[in-house]
Amino acid sequence: MAKLYVVPTPVGNLSDMTPRAVEVLKNVSLILCEDTRTSAPLLKHFDITTRTASHHKFNEHKTCELYAGRIQAGEDIALISDAGTPAISDPGFMLVRACIALGVDVECLPGATAFVPALVDSGFGCENFVFAGFLPQKKGRQKRLAALAALEMTIIIYESPYRVQKLLSEISEHFGTDRRVSVSREISKLHEETLRGTPSELIDAFASKPPKGEFVIIIDKPKKDDQESTDSDDIE
Secondary structure (H helix, E strand, O other): OOEEEEOOEOOOOHHHOOHHHHHHHHHOOEEEEOOHHHHHHHHHHOOOOOOEEEOOOOOHHHHHHHHHHHHHOOOOEEEEOOOEOOOOOOOOHHHHHHHHHOOOEEEEOOOOOOHHHHHHHHOOOOOOEEEEEEOOOOOOHHHHHHHHHOOOOEEEEEEOOOOHHHHHHHHHHHHOOOOOEEEEEOOOOOOOEEEEEOHHHHHHHHHHOOOOOOEEEEEOOOOHHHHHHHHHHHHO
């Protein structure tokens, strides 16, 4: 039976590509790419000559049923994004849902996702966390931050270098000035870096060294003493 293969690709170092991922991409009849131009160097590096087509956030709502139907008819298709695991802050969810609705098998291969190494590198608790992805840029942003601040667990946020300092200021406002934060950038790339500290300490660090690259922000869960103080205030 044909199926949709959801295939993670490296977020940085090409050596993170698994042999199984390469094998799948070589053997399917079509690879759906977030951007075929971005994926071309990766496919060339691994000598993958399979046909490609664009499948991104601007066209996925129009094409997902078409591709799901092709798989149902017997065509193996793979889905990749520019980097990491499709559907994790990338296109893919709609196609997976369309396949499931038609009874088409979906198989997601294990592989790279930027927030996992960033979470581990933070040194914060990994047993209970929320992945928030990219926050709204304008409408609903403050409401979303307030909702996340009310949670008693580690919070994971993706952010562009252009809004990192703004986000750190918002974290200070909503989560508290002493909340511990870990900022990782360029995961598995040459200039990979993780900085840890309070929001103000990290803002100061970026004042002398402007942020570059894609960022994963990890916000530690509230300290127990802080939570007990909040609970006491609520009782009063």
